[in-house]
Amino acid sequence: MGITERKEREKQELKQHILDAAMALFMEQGYEKTSIRNIAERIEYSPGTIYLYFKDKADIFLELHTMAFEVLFKHLAVTKEIKDPMERLRSLSQMYLKFAIDNPDLYDLMFILREPMEALDHHCGWEEGFKNYDLLRDTVLEAMEKGMIKKEDPDVISLAAWSLVHGLASLWIRKRFKMLPEEAVKPLVFKAADEICSRLKEGI
Amino acid sequence: MGITERKEREKQELKQHILDAAMALFMEQGYEKTSIRNIAERIEYSPGTIYLYFKDKADIFLELHTMAFEVLFKHLAVTKEIKDPMERLRSLSQMYLKFAIDNPDLYDLMFILREPMEALDHHCGWEEGFKNYDLLRDTVLEAMEKGMIKKEDPDVISLAAWSLVHGLASLWIRKRFKMLPEEAVKPLVFKAADEICSRLKEGI
DNA sequence: TTGACAAACTGAACACCGTTCAGTAAATTT
DNA sequence: AAATTTACTGAACGGTGTTCAGTTTGTCAA
Missing domain, CATH: 1.10.357.10 (Tetracycline Repressor, domain 2)
Incomplete structure (x- = not known):
């Protein structure tokens, strides 16, 4: 059960990490620059990963x-x-x-x-x-x-x-x-x- | 002079043609679909041509x-x-x-x-x-x-x-x-x- | 402990975007 | 008729959102 809880917690943490990166980009550089690729680069994952967490x-x-x-x-x-x-x-x-x-x-x-x-x-x-x-x-x-x-x-x-x-x-x-x-x-x-x-x- | 006037008239006509096509696309399909390529396709010219008429x-x-x-x-x-x-x-x-x-x-x-x-x-x-x-x-x-x-x-x-x-x-x-x-x-x-x-x- | 399976991730492919520009064809000028 | 200018092409460049075949890592069951 500890494994399941840890995985769920990590999932939520990464999701929030993605959102924080997106918000930071948006506030710093505006809508145009808040692309999926730029968010991915900011969190140091591939663009495809983001689609595991958001539709x-x-x-x-x-x-x-x-x-x-x-x-x-x-x-x-x-x-x-x-x-x-x-x-x-x-x-x-x-x-x-x-x-x-x-x-x-x-x-x-x-x-x-x-x-x-x-x-x-x-x-x-x-x-x-x-x-x-x-x-x-x-x-x-x-x-x-x-x-x-x-x-x-x-x-x-x-x-x-x-x-x-x-x-x-x-x-x-x-x-x-x-x-x-x-x-x-x-x-x-x-x-x-x-x-x-x-x-x-x-x-x- | 007739040649110069005809060329200027043709230039203005093509410019208006581009605008009419853009407006038609915009009204029919919205902002997202009103791309340079789609406008070009609608008027049957290359995308590069549009930049001869608009900045x-x-x-x-x-x-x-x-x-x-x-x-x-x-x-x-x-x-x-x-x-x-x-x-x-x-x-x-x-x-x-x-x-x-x-x-x-x-x-x-x-x-x-x-x-x-x-x-x-x-x-x-x-x-x-x-x-x-x-x-x-x-x-x-x-x-x-x-x-x-x-x-x-x-x-x-x-x-x-x-x-x-x-x-x-x-x-x-x-x-x-x-x-x-x-x-x-x-x-x-x-x-x-x-x-x-x-x-x-x-x-x- | 090991093999099978699931989960997480990669990064290139796809189709699209705005803009530029080397090359070509047509029109105009000399 | 040749030289020059104008108009245009369409691919290249660097970017976009989204998908997915392949790979790596983690988990589970035997």
């Missing part, structure tokens, strides 16, 4: 996607300390934007790249997306219950809030704010999110 | 990007007929979303893919983005001047409005709304944009 490259990126969501959730979870739901909403949106701008590769992995979702189609749900969405949705619901946001289907407002910050983040990451002066864009991005939070409150 | 693949995608923006602009320009700026804003956002959802590949080309912007970095500006952004910004400015939207830097509100609909569109296209029931998502997307437009008005 395909999309499978690897789904795991990286999940790892990235854990980082994001930890980052955002500190907002749970904030009692005022409107203040928490504002803080959530500002921290979300800061995370996206500071970690464009991780953000890409979670919310823009197709590959993780291609692999996900073979699984049941998207727990990672759920957790982070619920953080937002619970805040919106509480603000409505306290009369701080005019009542409406919470999914409508939550989707709008998430889409606003996702839109700001992804247009920034994909360099689609070129029509504005470069040095003005970043503060504008944060201010836009802030201003809409303010107006959400005033619309009682 | 590289990113250059081709920049042209496709521009072609896509012309389609979008035509689509949105009909809103100029609407006199009420708030009604125009609402219409702009709904039509933008409908366009994105009906044409996910064209949308990808304009607002998500990196490649066109990589080629663009060698050029001066992004006229395409400007034209469409100005349509929105002019509408927001007029609504402010008429007291329909509370006064603020128009770029703040314009960025927020654009980011909201871009966020809705791109999260939908990249399948990041999996935490919601599939049949509920589409109406929710349109409703979220509509609801925020309404609330922008109420925040006088």
Whole structure:
């Protein structure tokens, strides 16, 4: 039995080793350079070995996607300390934007790249997306219950809030704010999110 | 001189032929299948020929990007007929979303893919983005001047409005709304944009 | 202890990719 | 008609994801 346990442990360790190498490559050199051959070279195995541990490259990126969501959730979870739901909403949106701008590769992995979702189609749900969405949705619901946001289907407002910050983040990451002066864009991005939070409150 | 003019005309015609083939491939089979070899096969030339007309693949995608923006602009320009700026804003956002959802590949080309912007970095500006952004910004400015939207830097509100609909569109296209029931998502997307437009008005 | 079998791994093959370029054919110029 | 220029070819180069026949190592049963 010891042999079986040791082999299973070694298998999990090598799997995690592969993922750590993939993440390191991705963070250092971006998506293009995170190839199966480069990952294999980094862990000093042959490219074929990787297919003993993962179905395909999309499978690897789904795991990286999940790892990235854990980082994001930890980052955002500190907002749970904030009692005022409107203040928490504002803080959530500002921290979300800061995370996206500071970690464009991780953000890409979670919310823009197709590959993780291609692999996900073979699984049941998207727990990672759920957790982070619920953080937002619970805040919106509480603000409505306290009369701080005019009542409406919470999914409508939550989707709008998430889409606003996702839109700001992804247009920034994909360099689609070129029509504005470069040095003005970043503060504008944060201010836009802030201003809409303010107006959400005033619309009682 | 006739020879020179004919040769120049033939050059432009082949260039457009290449672009039409690329666009057809892209619309039919997506980005992955729109390779230089596949484009070459479609126009019945060698892959090397394409490099006599375009610097590289990113250059081709920049042209496709521009072609896509012309389609979008035509689509949105009909809103100029609407006199009420708030009604125009609402219409702009709904039509933008409908366009994105009906044409996910064209949308990808304009607002998500990196490649066109990589080629663009060698050029001066992004006229395409400007034209469409100005349509929105002019509408927001007029609504402010008429007291329909509370006064603020128009770029703040314009960025927020654009980011909201871009966020809705791109999260939908990249399948990041999996935490919601599939049949509920589409109406929710349109409703979220509509609801925020309404609330922008109420925040006088 | 040994042979049989299973597991783990290798690395080249396959079909694909973007880009370059030496060689060729056709068109143009002198 | 010969020289030169232009347009094009298609293989080479270095890369990609994935598969698999062959090899090595580890485990198990006799």
